[in-house]
Amino acid sequence: MENIYKPELMEVIQVTQHTADVKSVRIRFRDPAVLEKFEFRVGQFGMFSAFGAGESTFNICSSSTWKDFIEFCFRRTGKVTDVLWGLNEGDTIGFRGPYGNSYPVEQWEGKNLIFIGGGIAMPPIRCAIWYALENRAKFGNVTVVYGARTAADMVFANELDEWEKRERTRVIRCVDPGGETPEWKYEVGLIPHVIERSQIPADNTIALVVGPPIMIKFTLPVLDKMGIAKEDIYTSLENRMKCGVGKCGRCNCGPVYVCKEGPVFSLAQLSQMPNDY
Numbered sequence: 001m002e003n004i005y006k007p008e009l010m011e012v013i014q015v016t017q018h019t020a021d022v023k024s025v026r027i028r029f030r031d032p033a034v035l036e037k038f039e040f041r042v043g044q045f046g047m048f049s050a051f052g053a054g055e056s057t058f059n060i061c062s063s064s065t066w067k068d069f070i071e072f073c074f075r076r077t078g079k080v081t082d083v084l085w086g087l088n089e090g091d092t093i094g095f096r097g098p099y100g101n102s103y104p105v106e107q108w109e110g111k112n113l114i115f116i117g118g119g120i121a122m123p124p125i126r127c128a129i130w131y132a133l134e135n136r137a138k139f140g141n142v143t144v145v146y147g148a149r150t151a152a153d154m155v156f157a158n159e160l161d162e163w164e165k166r167e168r169t170r171v172i173r174c175v176d177p178g179g180e181t182p183e184w185k186y187e188v189g190l191i192p193h194v195i196e197r198s199q200i201p202a203d204n205t206i207a208l209v210v211g212p213p214i215m216i217k218f219t220l221p222v223l224d225k226m227g228i229a230k231e232d233i234y235t236s237l238e239n240r241m242k243c244g245v246g247k248c249g250r251c252n253c254g255p256v257y258v259c260k261e262g263p264v265f266s267l268a269q270l271s272q273m274p275n276d277y
């Protein structure tokens with residue numbers, strides 16, 4: 001019988017340190033046949049294992065159109081991420097996935113998109129941003145609002161420069177008051193305030209908001225004021241998971257298993273669910 005918990009072996013091909021406690025890692029399937037067949041949808045996640053330490057859940061943050069590797073980005077917070085922090089090129093880790101639902105990107109075609117990410121939450125929406133930019137003709141204006149505590153806390157900062165060179169694409173970077181350096185030439189302020197004063201057109205618009213719960217809480221009323229409906233606002237939940245495949249019951253929000261029916265939910269869906277996220 002097939003063991004659904006058996007991870008695939010992955011070779012670490014690149015490690016990038018972004019901040020004092022955030023790294024991203026590119027990994028490639030060691031088995032060429034698995035590499036050839038592997039596909040995932042925008043917004044899905046995986047279980048990444050450090051042998052001897054355990055598994056952690058991360059979003060796949062690379063584009064679904066990049067075929068040679070997948071990438072995850074993590075903050076060093078505890079047992080497993082401590083071990084992953086020490087990875088070097090050539091090392092082997094385990095991967096199970098892809099799991100979960102995905103952003104309904106086909107339904108978003110023809111619409112303007114606003115991506116809002118706070119801190120380490122940028123990687124979970126990076127995959128969706130790349131999807132929009134690599135399928136540019138299918139979408140209207142793309143606006144990326146990315147906020148971090150300080151300039152030194154921004155991850156994938158080099159890609160922000162690349163994204164804003166794309167047609168009909170605006171990138172708004174902000175740091176919390178006091179987080180700016182003398183060289184900082186962008187916005188200073190909390191994400192909801194920066195959105196309010198940036199005058200982002202919001203007709204025919206989908207918004208994707210990922211970040212700390214407090215940031216989401218204060219951003220939602222601003223999006224509401226801009227006229228974006230609950231059905232058109234999406235987020236990705238990070239309820240603690242164990243199996244990732246709907247077996248252990250660890251990740252539930254009431255009757256909903258976030259690993260199976262999520263992690264992506266619209267605000268309209270969340271408002272029908274118990275507040276367990």
Ligand SMILES: Cc1cc2nc3c(=O)[nH]c(=O)nc-3n(C[C@H](O)[C@H](O)[C@H](O)COP(=O)(O)OP(=O)(O)OC[C@H]3O[C@@H](n4cnc5c(N)ncnc54)[C@H](O)[C@@H]3O)c2cc1C
Binds near residue numbers: 263
């Ligand atoms: C669908 C999904 C996608 C995720 N994507 C990412 C990602 O792209 N990048 C990333 O850095 N993290 C992500 N996370 C969170 C990540 O899974 C945990 O931070 C990680 O597993 C911690 O592992 P650890 O063994 O190092 O920490 P542990 O030793 O298990 O815990 C360290 C501390 O972190 C807390 N913690 C652990 N897991 C969570 C969690 N899920 N939510 C809140 N607090 C937690 C613990 O309570 C403890 O205080 C995601 C989680 C989910 C469910």
Ligand code: FES
Binds near residue numbers: 243244252257258
């Ligand atoms: S993580 Fe086991 S049921 Fe969702």
